[in-house]
Amino acid sequence: MEQYYNDFGTWIRQKFPYRVQKISIDAGFSCPNRDGRIGKGGCIFCDNRTFNPTYCDHKKTVTQQLEDGKRFFEKKYTDMKYLAYFQSYTNTYDSVDHLKALYEEALAVKDVVGLAIGTRPDCVNEELLDYFEALSHRTFLIVEYGIESCNDKTLELINRGHNFACTQWAVEETAKRGIYVGGHIIIGLPGEDAAESLRQAPIISSLPLTILKIHQLQIIKGTKLAQLYDKEPFHLYSVEEYIDLICQYIRLLRSDLVLERFVSQSPADLLIAPKWGLKNYEFTNLLNNRLNPNRSLE
Numbered sequence: 001m002e003q004y005y006n007d008f009g010t011w012i013r014q015k016f017p018y019r020v021q022k023i024s025i026d027a028g029f030s031c032p033n034r035d036g037r038i039g040k041g042g043c044i045f046c047d048n049r050t051f052n053p054t055y056c057d058h059k060k061t062v063t064q065q066l067e068d069g070k071r072f073f074e075k076k077y078t079d080m081k082y083l084a085y086f087q088s089y090t091n092t093y094d095s096v097d098h099l100k101a102l103y104e105e106a107l108a109v110k111d112v113v114g115l116a117i118g119t120r121p122d123c124v125n126e127e128l129l130d131y132f133e134a135l136s137h138r139t140f141l142i143v144e145y146g147i148e149s150c151n152d153k154t155l156e157l158i159n160r161g162h163n164f165a166c167t168q169w170a171v172e173e174t175a176k177r178g179i180y181v182g183g184h185i186i187i188g189l190p191g192e193d194a195a196e197s198l199r200q201a202p203i204i205s206s207l208p209l210t211i212l213k214i215h216q217l218q219i220i221k222g223t224k225l226a227q228l229y230d231k232e233p234f235h236l237y238s239v240e241e242y243i244d245l246i247c248q249y250i251r252l253l254r255s256d257l258v259l260e261r262f263v264s265q266s267p268a269d270l271l272i273a274p275k276w277g278l279k280n281y282e283f284t285n286l287l288n289n290r291l292n293p294n295r296s297l298e
């Protein structure tokens with residue numbers, strides 16, 4: 001199928017001579033925006049219950065979670081290899097020695113061929129980044145930062161606990177060490193309309209990111225955002241509006257930026273809105289159809 005952007009699937013297939021799947025891990029980390037070091041209560045949209053697939057449980061060791069994840073995916077493809085995806089909470093929020101032990105444990109598991117490590121931009125330092133640089137010379141490594149917005153007013157409103165300058169620093173310091181850098185943004189945060197998202201696109205694009213994940217704002221039960229939404233509902237995009245916006249957004253990004261996803265789908269029992277009922281690949285198909293200049297107009 002023709003692609004109208006640099007998609008993650010194609011990019012990762014060029015990196016490995018075999019099929020590669022990420023396995024999510026909950027390594028039992030906390031988050032400084034929850035435990036009081038930076039903030040309490042966390043980002044207003046956050047509920048980590050939405051991150052974890054069923055095989056992923058912080059009471060199990062990293063090795064056990066990876067072995068369970070492998071069993072889950074091996075049913076589909078026998079020749080699969082894996083990236084250990086440290087996904088839940090802040091996966092660099094511990095002593096460097098403890099972090100090294102966890103990452104090395106993951107890399108020692110058979111058929112694990114690399115790591116993806118999700119974190120906050122204010123939870124890396126030069127020592128850790130130097131270790132990541134050395135690590136990236138001997139294994140495949142993506143360091144992924146939650147950016148969420150470039151607008152400091154929004155970052156304050158969502159109780160993010162860091163500003164955009166912090167994100168710029170972390171992304172630049174990581175990229176300058178030759179490490180693949182991922183970024184995660186949310187479209188439709190309170191106070192950010194379509195024009196504001198489009199204003200931010202070139203700013204995001206100017207960061208030395210390798211990969212970008214874009215998500216629609218979701219209101220999850222039990223979060224501060226859910227309380228806000230209940231008290232004073234604000235506009236959430238319909239699928240049609242969101243596709244239109246993403247089409248415009250993509251056109252403002254540099255063409256070599258790898259786009260990994262455009263939506264997330266939280267478990268139905270936790271999701272308040274928007275209830276699109278679309279799987280990731282279904283959204284991507286709709287988007288590709290919209291981006292196709294030869295599409296038929298129904």
Ligand code: SF4
Pocket residue numbers: 031032033034041042043046047048088089090120146
């Ligand atoms: S989104 Fe990430 S940084 Fe924010 S509270 Fe949740 S785990 Fe912490």
